Amino acid sequence: MAFLEVKDYRKKFGENEVLKGISFSLEKGEVLAIIGSSGGGKTTLLRCLNFLEIPDEGTLTLNGETLFDASEKKQNTESQIREKRLHFGLVFQQFNLFPQYTVFRNITLAQALLAGQAFAQKKREFAAARRAAPKEKRRALKAEHRRILAEIRENQKRGIAEKTDALLERVGLADKKNAYPYELSGGQQQRVAIARALALSPDILCFDEPTSALDPELTGEVLKVIKGLKSSDSTMIVVTHEMEFAKNVADRVIFIADGRIEEEGTPAEVFGDPKSEKTAAFLRKSLEELF
Amino acid sequence: MFWQISLELLQGFGVTCLIFAATLLFALPLGLVLSFGSMSRFKPLKYVVKVFVWIIRGTPLMLQILVVYYGPALIFHWGFLDRIVAVVVAFVINYACYFSEIYRGGIESISKGQYEAGQVLGMTRSQIFFRVVLLQVVKRIVPPMSNEVITLVKDTSLARIIVVEEILKVAYDFTVTGLIWPLFYTAVYYLVFVGLLTLLFGWLEKKLQYFKV
Ligand SMILES: Nc1ncnc2c1ncn2[C@@H]1O[C@H](COP(=O)(O)OP(=O)(O)O)[C@@H](O)[C@H]1O
Ligand SMILES: [Mg+2]
Numbered sequence: 001m002a003f004l005e006v007k008d009y010r011k012k013f014g015e016n017e018v019l020k021g022i023s024f025s026l027e028k029g030e031v032l033a034i035i036g037s038s039g040g041g042k043t044t045l046l047r048c049l050n051f052l053e054i055p056d057e058g059t060l061t062l063n064g065e066t067l068f069d070a071s072e073k074k075q076n077t078e079s080q081i082r083e084k085r086l087h088f089g090l091v092f093q094q095f096n097l098f099p100q101y102t103v104f105r106n107i108t109l110a111q112a113l114l115a116g117q118a119f120a121q122k123k124r125e126f127a128a129a130r131r132a133a134p135k136e137k138r139r140a141l142k143a144e145h146r147r148i149l150a151e152i153r154e155n156q157k158r159g160i161a162e163k164t165d166a167l168l169e170r171v172g173l174a175d176k177k178n179a180y181p182y183e184l185s186g187g188q189q190q191r192v193a194i195a196r197a198l199a200l201s202p203d204i205l206c207f208d209e210p211t212s213a214l215d216p217e218l219t220g221e222v223l224k225v226i227k228g229l230k231s232s233d234s235t236m237i238v239v240t241h242e243m244e245f246a247k248n249v250a251d252r253v254i255f256i257a258d259g260r261i262e263e264e265g266t267p268a269e270v271f272g273d274p275k276s277e278k279t280a281a282f283l284r285k286s287l288e289e290l291f
Numbered sequence: 292m293f294w295q296i297s298l299e300l301l302q303g304f305g306v307t308c309l310i311f312a313a314t315l316l317f318a319l320p321l322g323l324v325l326s327f328g329s330m331s332r333f334k335p336l337k338y339v340v341k342v343f344v345w346i347i348r349g350t351p352l353m354l355q356i357l358v359v360y361y362g363p364a365l366i367f368h369w370g371f372l373d374r375i376v377a378v379v380v381a382f383v384i385n386y387a388c389y390f391s392e393i394y395r396g397g398i399e400s401i402s403k404g405q406y407e408a409g410q411v412l413g414m415t416r417s418q419i420f421f422r423v424v425l426l427q428v429v430k431r432i433v434p435p436m437s438n439e440v441i442t443l444v445k446d447t448s449l450a451r452i453i454v455v456e457e458i459l460k461v462a463y464d465f466t467v468t469g470l471i472w473p474l475f476y477t478a479v480y481y482l483v484f485v486g487l488l489t490l491l492f493g494w495l496e497k498k499l500q501y502f503k504v
Contacts, residue, residue, distance in 0.1 A: 094402075096404035098405070109422065110412035113418055
């Protein structure tokens with residue numbers, strides 16, 4: 001069984017069926033490129049993978065675990081969905097950085113909140129343990145617990161800071177750690193957004209046209225970072241209009257048209273010898289746009 | 292004579308400040324509750340709140356003060372509220388409605404992408420509101436809020452319609468004895484107060500200039 005298996009994903013908005021049964025699988029460490037003309041449902045598919053939209057039908061299996069099954073409505077409460085989301089990361093076309101925070105804080109915020117929750121949990125456990133302990137021992141326990149908690153907090157802080165510094169190094173923005181988003185170029189903002197998504201170590205990182213909102217001269221730096229992630233064994237799904245990028249970086253390519261997978265294969269198969277006439281027409285058209 | 296009158300006006304100004312402070316204290320949070328109501332996905336609640344806001348914003352505050360003060364006594368034959376309490380109740384309701392519209396505008400101006408970025412990072416709804424959205428909203432609403440708060444300073448003079456001894460009422464009472472100048476002199480109090488508020492809001496705006504939304 002593959003690392004990620006999506007089966008028969010369907011999604012309707014009112015009467016408009018946007019995903020008409022999408023099934024695909026992906027191995028760990030692979031890069032999947034999704035291409036297709038606009039309105040085909042690529043964004044909707046990524047949003048479904050990240051549970052920003054809930055599919056009407058279909059199942060999703062990750063690492064052998066059924067993460068989502070549309071027929072079981074009960075298991076999809078808000079907090080359950082939130083946990084599932086952590087398996088996936090999403091980099092948006094429009095970056096969506098938090099403007100009031102520095103680059104560093106943008107990357108650490110979600111981690112810090114999760115760490116805070118873990119810390120609070122530990123604190124509650126300790127408090128319960130003290131209540132259960134005999135009275136004369138409580139005072140000693142309290143001191144002990146206080147010491148451990150301080151240590152936990154210290155480790156959390158250091159861990160997050162070290163990880164963030166490494167991420168900033170990786171996206172080439174170590175010198176922008178304390179800058180605010182408005183002080184950065186689009187390409188730099190998108191690289192911060194990538195670091196922010198990586199910070200939670202998602203199993204699968206999704207990109208929705210990560211360079212479409214950028215000036216042409218800035219796309220290169222972002223694509224280079226994504227390419228760099230491939231060598232570090234990240235599993236990625238990239239919706240893109242950059243055919244060269246898809247050809248060179250992707251292990252597999254999916255062409256989506258009108259809510260269906262029209263063509264699927266290695267880059268050589270899809271780009272070199274498309275089986276479907278729709279795919280061929282799309283590829284011809286995107287070539288023309290290039291010149 | 293001048294100091295005597297200054298002091299009496301200052302007492303009236305104390306009442307003015309009391310109405311001002313009590314109104315802000317209650318209307319600021321109540322406005323937030325109303326704004327959530329007017330954005331609710333539960334349609335009946337949304338429309339009830341919207342109609343309520345329309346009525347309050349569509350009628351004079353002076354009328355609302357009269358209704359709060361005389362209404363319960365005339366309609367239900369209850370006793371009268373304390374005058375100052377009636378004034379504060381009317382002001383709180385009125386200003387909460389105005390604030391709610393400002394809050395709503397601010398909250399709705401935040402792009403969906405900010406919420407979604409928080410969601411895909413595993414944040415809870417309240418974490419997204421307090422950690423991501425709130426400060427951006429505050430930055431956006433400081434200018435309209437400053438207008439509204441400055442208007443409130445001057446609106447307090449409406450309280451004299453039910454004989455609350457705020458500064459303008461005190462000054463007006465002097466005219467009966469033939470003294471006109473205290474009435475004009477009240478402007479000094481208002482101007483100083485509004486001047487301080489202007490400085491405060493200017494400072495706040497500057498504080499929030501470190502980022503751009
Ligand atoms: N939230 C939504 N409500 C209604 N229709 C939507 C929504 N999101 C997307 N759609 C529709 O779904 C279709 C596919 O959109 P999208 O997934 O953005 O395609 P792509 O990313 O391939 O351009 C479009 O026709 C779009 O209008
Ligand atoms: Mg799209």
